Structure formats: structure tokens, C-alpha cells
Amino acid sequence: MSLQAYANSVVIGVTGLYFLDTPDLAVRIADWVQTATFVNATYATFRAPPVREVGRYAAFLTTNRADFTEASSVVALTYHPGFVIERLSNHRVQVSQGPAVGLISHTDHISHISLTAWGSSLPKIGDEVDLYCVFGPSGAAVFPSVTVRATFTSDDGTSIRCDDVPTAFTLADGTPVAGAYDVLLRFSYDLQELVWPQTLLYYPAPVLQTVTPARLV
Numbered sequence: 001m002s003l004q005a006y007a008n009s010v011v012i013g014v015t016g017l018y019f020l021d022t023p024d025l026a027v028r029i030a031d032w033v034q035t036a037t038f039v040n041a042t043y044a045t046f047r048a049p050p051v052r053e054v055g056r057y058a059a060f061l062t063t064n065r066a067d068f069t070e071a072s073s074v075v076a077l078t079y080h081p082g083f084v085i086e087r088l089s090n091h092r093v094q095v096s097q098g099p100a101v102g103l104i105s106h107t108d109h110i111s112h113i114s115l116t117a118w119g120s121s122l123p124k125i126g127d128e129v130d131l132y133c134v135f136g137p138s139g140a141a142v143f144p145s146v147t148v149r150a151t152f153t154s155d156d157g158t159s160i161r162c163d164d165v166p167t168a169f170t171l172a173d174g175t176p177v178a179g180a181y182d183v184l185l186r187f188s189y190d191l192q193e194l195v196w197p198q199t200l201l202y203y204p205a206p207v208l209q210t211v212t213p214a215r216l217v
Helices: none
Strands: 011-015 026-029 032-035 037-040 043-047 055-062 076-079 084-088 092-094 113-120 132-137 146-152 159-165 181-188 195-203
Touching: 032 043, 084 195, 132 159
Parallel strands: 092 195
Antiparallel strands: 011 043, 026 032, 026 055, 037 043, 055 076, 084 113, 113 159, 132 146, 132 181, 146 159, 181 195
8 A cells, every 4th residue: 555545544454363342452553553443253444554654564453452462463564655647658548349348357358458657656677566557437436447457667666557458348237338438547556545547538439431432443
């Protein structure tokens, strides 16, 4: 997650054993202590804590808001620096005339389109992080989003690439989304915190009806 996770109200889930439904169920990360939300005996949630520096932060849980050392854990949250997307290689995508893609699956695209994003403080080649490109509706969610993993393309964190960009979408019932419509390309480390949205215009494929002149000599 990014350093802005706290400001963006990202919720973290933690699994384990022997969680109790008590007001004293709490989590500590770095110097930040907060009440955790009990879901069941093996699952609880809490808000991402504010941190100032990138890195890994161990998570500790307690059922009495005191014995954090007894709840020592190897589980850690990893924070990454905030990044900036400045421009894309393409802001327009022609809607495919073939079958539309489904939720999360992007292996059956009719067209294989790649978009390059340029900016600053992006993940670099060799970074052990996962960055995702999420394509979804720009307004109310009327069709499922499609997620693809980003490819790191620079050694200095100035560019990434989204391969297999979806060229069509379907409604929940499988009906293809036709005509021109906007899609937000968003970027995420963890699929919860979606940052730096970029608008893509999906436009219908051209249809040829006549050719003039029909014959050439």
C-alpha cells in the first residue's frame, strides 16, 4: 500500500487464531495503536495506520490492549512511496467487435493492446512489489472491472506498462457494453487503494458500408 493509505481509509484484514469479541481487541503497528474490528475468531479488520517512511512494519494484535508482545507476529505491512502518473501512450481504445472479456479474466481479448504510463516514483525493474492496472467504469459500477498486472519497464521509476488492455466489457448478465463510454484506468498496489485515475475513451469500431469508387482501372 502507499503512504497515503491512512488518508484514503484503506481497511486491512488480518487472519489468525483465538481472536475475541472484546472492546480491547487492538492492533499496534509502529507507534500506532487502534481498536480492531472483530469479525470472527480467526478474522479481524483495522484501518491502515499512518506512517511517514516506506518499508515493512510488523503487526501486533492483543485482546486486552496491553500485551502486544505476547501477540508478536511475523505478519507485516509494506508501504511504498506515492507515485505520480503524468501521461499515457493512448487515451482511446476501440471497442472490440468480438466476444467481450469477463471479470478479472483477460486472456481471451480479441486485440492485444498495451498502454505505457509515464510518471515519477513508479516501481522500478527489480522491485519486489506488485502493481496492478484496474480498468473499470468511470461512473456507477454498471459493468465489472478488469485487472491486469503492470509490467515495470524502467530502471529509474519513470514508466510502467499495462499489457492486454481490455477492448470490451460486459454487464453482469453478460450483455456486451456497446457504443462510446468512459473507463477509468486506475493503479493499485493492493487492489484496495486505487490511485491516479486516468480516463480512457472506448469508442465503437468503424463500420464500412460503401466504397467509392467501387472499381479502379
